Amino acid sequence: MKRQDLLNNAERAVETAKKYGAHLAEAYVNNNKELSIDVRQGQVETMKLAEESGLGLRVLVDGRVGFAFTSDLQPGSIEQTARQAFANAASTAPDQNRNLPRAFPDYPRLDLYDRQIALTSVEDKIAMAKTMEEQACSYSPQIKVVESSSYQDGDVEVAVSNSLGVSLSYRGTYCGVYISLVAGEGDDYQTGLDLDFSLSYEKLDPVKVGKTAAQRAVRMLGAKPVNSAQVPVILDPYVGVGFLGLLGPALTGEAVQKGRSLFARKLGQKIASDKINIIDDGTLAEGLASSPFDGEGYPTSRTTLVQSGVLEGFLHNTYTAAKDGVSSTGNGTRNSFKSTPEVGTTNFFIEAGTASPEDLIKDLTEGFYVTEVMGLHTANPISGDFSVGAAGLWIKNGEIARPVKGVALAGNMVDLLNNIDRVGNDLSFLGGQGAPTLRIASMSVSGH
Amino acid sequence: MFGGVSIIDKQILKDVLAAAMSEGGDFADIFIENKKGTGISCEGGNIERVHTGTDIGAGIRVISGESTSYAYTNDLTLEGLTKAAEIVSHAAVGTKKELNIDLTKLQPVVDFDIKMRPEDIKTEEKVAAVNAADRAAREAGGDAIKQVMVGYGDVVQQVTIANSEGDYVEDERIRTRLLVQAVAAENNIIQTGMEVVGSHSGFELFKKFIPEDVAQSAADRACQMLKAKPAPSGRMPVVMAAEAGGTMVHEACGHGMEADLVQKGLSVYAGKIGDKVASDKITVIDDATMQDRYGSYSFDDEGVPSKTVTLIENGVLKDYMYDRLTSTADGRKSNGHGRRESYQDKPIPRMGNTYIAPGKDDPETIIKGVNKGLLVKKMGGGQVNTTTGDFVFDVAEGYLIENGEIGPMVRGATLTGNGPEVLANVEMVGSDLGFTIGTCGKEGQGVPVSDAQPTMAIKEIIVGGTEQNRPNGKIRRL
Numbered sequence: 001m002k003r004q005d006l007l008n009n010a011e012r013a014v015e016t017a018k019k020y021g022a023h024l025a026e027a028y029v030n031n032n033k034e035l036s037i038d039v040r041q042g043q044v045e046t047m048k049l050a051e052e053s054g055l056g057l058r059v060l061v062d063g064r065v066g067f068a069f070t071s072d073l074q075p076g077s078i079e080q081t082a083r084q085a086f087a088n089a090a091s092t093a094p095d096q097n098r099n100l101p102r103a104f105p106d107y108p109r110l111d112l113y114d115r116q117i118a119l120t121s122v123e124d125k126i127a128m129a130k131t132m133e134e135q136a137c138s139y140s141p142q143i144k145v146v147e148s149s150s151y152q153d154g155d156v157e158v159a160v161s162n163s164l165g166v167s168l169s170y171r172g173t174y175c176g177v178y179i180s181l182v183a184g185e186g187d188d189y190q191t192g193l194d195l196d197f198s199l200s201y202e203k204l205d206p207v208k209v210g211k212t213a214a215q216r217a218v219r220m221l222g223a224k225p226v227n228s229a230q231v232p233v234i235l236d237p238y239v240g241v242g243f244l245g246l247l248g249p250a251l252t253g254e255a256v257q258k259g260r261s262l263f264a265r266k267l268g269q270k271i272a273s274d275k276i277n278i279i280d281d282g283t284l285a286e287g288l289a290s291s292p293f294d295g296e297g298y299p300t301s302r303t304t305l306v307q308s309g310v311l312e313g314f315l316h317n318t319y320t321a322a323k324d325g326v327s328s329t330g331n332g333t334r335n336s337f338k339s340t341p342e343v344g345t346t347n348f349f350i351e352a353g354t355a356s357p358e359d360l361i362k363d364l365t366e367g368f369y370v371t372e373v374m375g376l377h378t379a380n381p382i383s384g385d386f387s388v389g390a391a392g393l394w395i396k397n398g399e400i401a402r403p404v405k406g407v408a409l410a411g412n413m414v415d416l417l418n419n420i421d422r423v424g425n426d427l428s429f430l431g432g433q434g435a436p437t438l439r440i441a442s443m444s445v446s447g448h
Numbered sequence: 449m450f451g452g453v454s455i456i457d458k459q460i461l462k463d464v465l466a467a468a469m470s471e472g473g474d475f476a477d478i479f480i481e482n483k484k485g486t487g488i489s490c491e492g493g494n495i496e497r498v499h500t501g502t503d504i505g506a507g508i509r510v511i512s513g514e515s516t517s518y519a520y521t522n523d524l525t526l527e528g529l530t531k532a533a534e535i536v537s538h539a540a541v542g543t544k545k546e547l548n549i550d551l552t553k554l555q556p557v558v559d560f561d562i563k564m565r566p567e568d569i570k571t572e573e574k575v576a577a578v579n580a581a582d583r584a585a586r587e588a589g590g591d592a593i594k595q596v597m598v599g600y601g602d603v604v605q606q607v608t609i610a611n612s613e614g615d616y617v618e619d620e621r622i623r624t625r626l627l628v629q630a631v632a633a634e635n636n637i638i639q640t641g642m643e644v645v646g647s648h649s650g651f652e653l654f655k656k657f658i659p660e661d662v663a664q665s666a667a668d669r670a671c672q673m674l675k676a677k678p679a680p681s682g683r684m685p686v687v688m689a690a691e692a693g694g695t696m697v698h699e700a701c702g703h704g705m706e707a708d709l710v711q712k713g714l715s716v717y718a719g720k721i722g723d724k725v726a727s728d729k730i731t732v733i734d735d736a737t738m739q740d741r742y743g744s745y746s747f748d749d750e751g752v753p754s755k756t757v758t759l760i761e762n763g764v765l766k767d768y769m770y771d772r773l774t775s776t777a778d779g780r781k782s783n784g785h786g787r788r789e790s791y792q793d794k795p796i797p798r799m800g801n802t803y804i805a806p807g808k809d810d811p812e813t814i815i816k817g818v819n820k821g822l823l824v825k826k827m828g829g830g831q832v833n834t835t836t837g838d839f840v841f842d843v844a845e846g847y848l849i850e851n852g853e854i855g856p857m858v859r860g861a862t863l864t865g866n867g868p869e870v871l872a873n874v875e876m877v878g879s880d881l882g883f884t885i886g887t888c889g890k891e892g893q894g895v896p897v898s899d900a901q902p903t904m905a906i907k908e909i910i911v912g913g914t915e916q917n918r919p920n921g922k923i924r925r926l
Binding site: 040043044045046047048049050051052053054065066067068069070071072073077080081084085087088089091092093095144145147182189190191228258259260262338339340374375377378380382383385387388389405406407408409410444446448 | 488491492494495496497498499500501502503504505513514515516517518519520521522523532535536539571572575594595631637638639640681682683712713714792794828829830831833835836838839840841842859860861862864866910912
């Protein structure tokens with residue numbers, strides 16, 4: 001589908017909704033194409049080509065919101081969707097802060113489309129996944145199983161139109177590689193994975209990804225639990241991203257307004273170590289979550305949420321901003337046409353520090369370098385309490401001494417943030433979220 | 449059969465399958481879906497969302513050897529389907545063949561009796577159920593309750609599946625669920641209580657589970673948690689009550705018995721059919737044919753009729769859960785576990801309703817037999833590394849057991865263990881059985897499941913608590 005067609009569909013849906021009696025109406029239409037290739041033992045195991053399009057229609061009637069979506073873009077179906085959205089509005093609570101954004105004279109200009117992705121042949125993309133698998137296998141004879149070695153790319157077109165004059169569209173692409181594998185020695189099996197997603201095809205490095213995953217699995221062979229201890233803990237960037245992900249919802253205006261943020265009433269206060277800056281940037285160059293406007297057509301921006309440990313602000317969409325009497329930060333994010341624009345993160349990260357990851361280890365007489373946590377999704381996002389299974393490497397006299405598994409890490413997010421004493425210079429992104437290596441001065445590790 | 453979409457003619461399906469296999473391949477299928485749903489949410493006493501949606505689409509697959517090609521589209525016209533079929537045909541390898549299939553409609557082995565179809569219930573009635581739950585949670589919890597979230601969802605999923613072997617299946621899955629989350633706060637302590645019910649049924653779900661009762665359980669738990677002590681840490685005996693549900697069996701052994709993980713060497717249960725893998729008190733079954741259960745279906749998403757599959761019998765590993773691809777690799781028939789989230793996903797082996805069969809021990813006697821340990825009354829989410837069998841899950845409601853008596857409630861406990869080790873350490877199995885429901889995620893696909901277990905005593909599990917995380921004896925919480 002052409003971008004102009006998407007926009008036409010969106011505008012037609014807005015008109016239809018107005019006809020049914022909506023005071024304000026907004027249509028979000030997207031068309032996604034996706035290719036994914038999984039290779040196993042040098043053969044293509046799965047090749048998937050996908051195309052999806054659909055329309056989400058939000059209407060406002062006397063401050064009441066109604067929403068309906070459809071992936072059937074025939075005119076009759078759009079009519080029905082408009083009728084449903086209007087009918088749904090009748091059951092929701094009225095709220096005068098409900099509004100839609102007006103058009104802006106300017107939106108961030110971002111380079112989100114890489115022609116190289118479309119120009120590269122499927123054979124070359126298969127070859128990339130094969131290379132990654134070969135690199136992993138040749139790293140060590142201990143690599144027993146490559147669970148999946150995958151290449152993926154996508155082409156996304158989005159159009160947003162509303163009855164206040166917003167009429168916008170953009171197109172973006174992304175690509176990436178992912179590998180997960182198992183190393184084995186005797187009865188001992190350990191998993192490893194790595195991935196690399198980028199807006200630019202040229203930036204993908206399958207050789208490095210394959211080797212890194214293999215190294216991660218091999219270094220865990222022989223892992224055993226340790227005795228319970230209170231020690232400094234280092235979180236590798238992937239683990240740091242996991243913990244950061246827990247903070248995202250708490251830093252939204254929505255969570256604060258609904259009393260489910262652990263940072264409510266903390267604006268201007270210190271909530272983390274002064275080494276910590278947390279940023280959300282929908283305009284980040286090469287950011288996987290970058291876009292010129294958000295899911296309701298508001299320009300994206302860079303928002304400093306935490307500066308030197310002090311809470312500076314929250315993320316907003318049009319609604320939560322109106323409720324707080326502030327401006328939207330352009331964080332009305334949408335997963336797809338099937339959902340309304342909720343407050344969410346874009347490129348969300350902890351800024352890099354200055355120390356190399358090695359430096360963080362060097363001055364510890366004893367410590368735990370965490371490379372994997374399990375069950376982070378069971379953490380309590382409101383109280384900040386977490387208790388997770390962890391695996392990683394034990395540090396003794398400034399060096400990695402041995403692999404560790406089967407231990408539990410428990411604590412509270414606020415304590416963890418306040419106890420960060422050093423921040424690495426190796427900011428790494430996992431999709432739209434990023435963190436450098438982080439060191440926590442002390443944490444309880446439960447083992448035997 | 450499709451309301452808003454023209455019925456796809458059998459001849460079109462034949463043509464599309466033929467186009468998909470025109471360049472070769474061993475097997476092709478098409479999965480056409482029309483899914484309509486309603487979602488209602490209430491927060492802060494206000495109905496915030498009433499969403500309805502229609503998602504239509506088709507997924508076409510060709511398998512050649514061990515290689516699968518898959519394409520999906522929302523365009524259900526002959527042109528759209530043929531285009532998708534041609535895409536997959538180019539990815540298939542093998543010799544060209546003329547395909548002449550005769551599609552035969554398969555009859556279901558189970559019939560789910562839906563009494564109150566979601567589309568026959570007015571939006572106002574659904575909203576009323578949500579409002580009733582919201583009010584009940586507030587009233588039950590009094591001043592301590594600070595926030596109540598109620599979510600209602602129903603979905604009517606109609607599917608048509610046809611394949612190159614001539615199977616033709618029409619199926620309809622209707623599911624309804626209600627979730628209540630209550631947040632209680634007192635003296636700077638915040639705790640949440642969550643309760644979710646759901647079934648393969650329509651609005652009659654609320655005859656079995658009254659929305660107010662569901663809400664009350666959630667609110668009560670949140671309030672009790674305020675008074676709970678931090679959980680202890682270390683290895684200790686654990687009793688899991690039947691009402692705790694089956695998160696553990698799902699994580700600790702269910703995933704490891706999915707044939708794709710087994711065949712890839714990613715399961716601790718690989719190559720162990722006929723071996724003793726658990727205490728002889730343990731029998732594990734996956735039964736997707738159960739009436740009403742959230743993980744039930746009459747056909748799986750490859751058109752294979754659902755079955756009752758015994759995975760472990762008296763401690764001995766008997767079978768795995770198969771889809772077509774993995775069953776072909778093992779030279780056998782699928783046992784009806786090929787499921788997918790939607791037309792956008794290829795089917796993979798998944799669980800349905802997984803449970804540990806009830807034993808003979810009296811649940812109360814089981815608790816009495818523990819001198820000092822933890823009683824798990826409600827489990828939270830969990831995760832497993834199938835390769836090692838290591839799992840972790842959250843205890844949503846736990847109590848200390850002291851001298852065989854149920855002691856004070858504790859919060860913040862997680863259980864960390866190893867599936868086969870824990871199942872070998874089961875010492876007593878109760879005569880009761882309790883179910884929980886959930887959405888199970890694997891390879892990015894979420895499918896509805898339920899799981900259950902009787903009350904069980906386990907010799908020892910690592911409990912990760914927050915008790916030792918107490919600077920100077922003072923608990924710091926927000």
